[in-house]
Amino acid sequence: MRVLIVEDDAAIAQGLSDNLRNAGYAVDACSTVKDAWLSLQAEPFDAVLLDLGLPDGEGLDLLQRLRSQAGSKSGVQEALPHPDLPVLIMTARDGVTDRIIGLDTGADDYVIKPFNADELQARMRAMLRRSAGRSRPVIQRGDLVVDPASHVVEKGGVVVPLGAKEFAVLLAMLQASPRVMSRSRLESALYGFGESVESNAIEVHVHHLRKKLGDQLIKTVRGVGYFIPDEG
Structure with missing residues (x-):
């Protein structure tokens, strides 16, 4: 399973990458909306872990773009990632309104920083099960x-x-x-x-x-x- 981490805090990104790799995931990480979109076009990922406040924009903009698949340059259609790619938002924004907006924009789940790494992995597994149309854990x-x-x-x-x-x-x-x-x-x-x-x-x-x-x-x-x- 290949996961893309979109996180501008280098320490969080590194710790999460190490944790997921130890759990058997293939992991790539980037820190901007631009690099995340380029990565999603370049390689097939199984899930995205998405921060909201990024240096060049909002993670929600990336999520909305992914779900709508809008955007082209110079009249040439971009190679687009799968619109139903599972996305888990991870952010320090803990307001109910923020969570509602994130989920309504198309996120599959939402965790508040600081989060427990084991819980994050459990949420990822549940998210991937739903994406695959499975309900059983095995x-x-x-x-x-x-x-x-x-x-x-x-x-x-x-x-x-x-x-x-x-x-x-x-x-x-x-x-x-x-x-x-x-x-x-x-x-x-x-x-x-x-x-x-x-x-x-x-x-x-x-x-x-x-x-x-x-x-x-x-x-x-x-x-x-x-x-x-x-x-x-």
Whole structure:
């Protein structure tokens, strides 16, 4: 899962980035509305954590632009991010009116600074479940059960230890199921800007997952990518 943090306080951005990376997320961070919009056009993200008061404008303006998908330059349509991308506002503005405006503008959730990092992650997981149309906290395919919160994976009732990147690959494919994910899309879900990626990293992770969880779980579409069928 790839997350974009839009926060101009460097200490908050760094602490939150470290916390999320330790939890298995791929994280990118920026501090302005302009850089956030450019990032959203450049890469596919799974969620945005958005501060409101930014040096070059309001986070709400970015949110409104995302939801409306308005804007073009010189008559050339921009490459636009998905309008339904989950967005969680994080701000020191604690007034009821501020929260109402943020939610009515299109935010999926709203937390007040200072916030607890574990609660923020729980809110993110709930937000992502709603975005994927799920209500249960675990994902199940046949005898495979995956808990995104605890990172516990069970196969036939037996816990299967996975590395952080292996878990991230598995979770990305389960959440996209039954759609096929290309290697480049999987890489973008696992690695932030500037992170080095081995040319065969995804293939290695998929190979390890098949050894640990069975050859039939992950299907290959040659020349396209990988997917996990609905029926497991």
